[in-house]
Amino acid sequence: ALVTSTDMLKKAYEGGYAIGAFNVNNMEIVQGIINAAKEEQAPVILQVSAGARKYASPIYLRKLVEAAIEDSNLPIVLHLDHGDDFEICKACVDSGFTSVMIDGSKHPFEENIRLTKEVVDYAHERGVVVEGELGKLAGVEDAVNVSAKDATYTDPDQVAEFVAKTGVDSLAIAIGTSHGAYKFKGEAKLDFERLEKISKLVPGFPIVLHGASSVPQEFVTKCNEFGGNIAGAMGVPEEMLRKAASMAVCKINIDTDLRLAMTASIREHFINHPEEFDPRKYLGPARDAIKRIVQHKIKNVLGCSNKA
Ligand code: G3H
Numbered sequence: 001a002l003v004t005s006t007d008m009l010k011k012a013y014e015g016g017y018a019i020g021a022f023n024v025n026n027m028e029i030v031q032g033i034i035n036a037a038k039e040e041q042a043p044v045i046l047q048v049s050a051g052a053r054k055y056a057s058p059i060y061l062r063k064l065v066e067a068a069i070e071d072s073n074l075p076i077v078l079h080l081d082h083g084d085d086f087e088i089c090k091a092c093v094d095s096g097f098t099s100v101m102i103d104g105s106k107h108p109f110e111e112n113i114r115l116t117k118e119v120v121d122y123a124h125e126r127g128v129v130v131e132g133e134l135g136k137l138a139g140v141e142d143a144v145n146v147s148a149k150d151a152t153y154t155d156p157d158q159v160a161e162f163v164a165k166t167g168v169d170s171l172a173i174a175i176g177t178s179h180g181a182y183k184f185k186g187e188a189k190l191d192f193e194r195l196e197k198i199s200k201l202v203p204g205f206p207i208v209l210h211g212a213s214s215v216p217q218e219f220v221t222k223c224n225e226f227g228g229n230i231a232g233a234m235g236v237p238e239e240m241l242r243k244a245a246s247m248a249v250c251k252i253n254i255d256t257d258l259r260l261a262m263t264a265s266i267r268e269h270f271i272n273h274p275e276e277f278d279p280r281k282y283l284g285p286a287r288d289a290i291k292r293i294v295q296h297k298i299k300n301v302l303g304c305s306n307k308a
């Protein structure tokens with residue numbers, strides 16, 4: 001069924017695990033994720049970015065997710081990823097999303113509160129839940145020292161006030177992750193002390209971790225082996241994600257790893273089968289590659305198998 005994330009995140013909090021939120025852009029990605037979730041009987045969040053809406057058009061994505069719900073019988077959340085303003089959040093609420101993110105993290109604190117509350121008021125009236133964001137996801141070279149951390153990472157002193165004043169249902173925080181395939185230059189580090197501090201200030205409140213791809217080296221290697229050029233890619237070690245999931249983090253966002261899995265598979269196919277030109281011949285294996293990585297996440301990283 002199409003559901004909000006309220007129950008899912010509550011159970012995840014209590015059970016010390018996390019729900020996977022995977023970005024969807026086309027049919028093969030939706031099917032790869034759902035095939036994994038079906039086998040694991042895992043609840044799942046399918047999230048759509050502004051870029052995804054532009055690429056596939058909102059109606060196609062919505063219908064693909066409807067198909068996923070009919071096909072799987074799983075609890076599925078249709079979520080807007082990184083809504084930039086009130087209008088995109090409203091458009092998604094009005095068209096049947098059960099969850100939206102308003103990412104006001106680039107604004108000053110008071111404006112972030114005002115914008116987020118505006119979205120919350122609109123969404124809650126219509127039974128839709130809202131994710132906010134406090135703090136900026138680190139760039140690759142950020143947060144090498146304490147003052148850089150304090151400038152970009154979530155300020156624990158703002159969290160309780162933000163949650164109370166906006167009424168958000170979950171909160172994305174910055175503790176050292178970043179989007180994309182180049183997350184760390186040297187050693188991977190997340191600020192778990194900050195996460196611990198934040199969670200104590202808002203007991204029972206679900207925290208969201210963005211930029212949580214692990215960038216499996218097998219995918220990077222395969223991309224490069226078959227004509228790619230991806231250098232210096234590095235993700236969040238799985239052990240750190242397991243730790244975050246055992247804490248207040250209840251939703252873990254993953255996009256890059258699916259992109260890498262898909263691209264590695266297609267590159268390999270093109271090199272090994274230069275005579276083929278039927279898209280099903282390379283999109284099929286790419287869909288299977290997505291299924292495998294998502295199943296691995298559910299079982300071995302998120303811990304949400306059999307929680308549907
Ligand atoms: O947060 C970013 C997600 O990976 C979505 O990326 O905006 O290119 O669709 P996108």
Ligand code: 13P
Nearest residue numbers: 180210211212213255256
């Ligand atoms: P990754 O780029 O690490 O997969 O993060 C995705 C994300 O946070 C989407 O909101």
Ligand code: ZN
Nearest residue numbers: 082210211253
């Ligand atoms: Zn994100």
Ligand code: NA
Nearest residue numbers: 017245247249
């Ligand atoms: Na958790």
